[in-house]
Amino acid sequence: MKRKHQRLTLLLLAIGAVLGAVLLAMWGLRGNASFFYAPEDIARQGGPPTDRAVRVGGMVRRIERQPDGISIRFTIGDNSAHVIQARYTGITPELFREGGGVIADGRFQADGSFTATEILAKHDENYMPPELTERGMHKTDAVR
Numbered sequence: 001m002k003r004k005h006q007r008l009t010l011l012l013l014a015i016g017a018v019l020g021a022v023l024l025a026m027w028g029l030r031g032n033a034s035f036f037y038a039p040e041d042i043a044r045q046g047g048p049p050t051d052r053a054v055r056v057g058g059m060v061r062r063i064e065r066q067p068d069g070i071s072i073r074f075t076i077g078d079n080s081a082h083v084i085q086a087r088y089t090g091i092t093p094e095l096f097r098e099g100g101g102v103i104a105d106g107r108f109q110a111d112g113s114f115t116a117t118e119i120l121a122k123h124d125e126n127y128m129p130p131e132l133t134e135r136g137m138h139k140t141d142a143v144r
Contacts (some may be wrong), residue, residue, distance in 0.1 A: 035055065036055045036056075038057060038058055039076060039077055039078045039080065039083055040079075043080070047112065050107070050110060053107055053117075054106070055104065056103070056104050056114055057102065057103040058087070059078065059101055060100055060101075061083065062075045063096075071088070073087045077086065084114050084124070085112070086104060086106070087115055088115075088116040093119060101121070102120070104118065104119050104120070106118070
């Protein structure tokens with residue numbers, strides 16, 4: 001076999017191996033993909049997707065604690081007039097509060113409400129760990 005044909009065969013095998021690895025990775029991750037939606041995106045699409053797990057995000061506008069002590073109902077909004085009504089059962093993060101940012105994993109129900117299975121509270125870029133705050137450090141000290 002000529003040297004040129006050896007290189008071509010090796011190149012084709014390498015491309016096949018990379019393609020196989022990509023397809024294998026995509027197949028393995030197919031159930032874990034989570035699409036992100038803001039309230040305005042849901043309104044633009046004409047309704048929420050109820051067939052798969054999604055992530056929704058925005059600002060928490062209102063929180064209602066339920067009598068059982070661990071369930072909450074909350075409203076997620078963005079800069080538009082659109083909102084998402086959501087509910088969650090479990091312990092919420094410390095930074096989860098009205099006016100704060102939130103990303104919630106879960107599913108939309110047939111009635112358009114969102115049932116969250118996990119809540120991730122977002123903090124702003126000026127976050128300071130409690131340990132440093134207790135020592136009397138200021139945000140400007142941490143940057144230096």
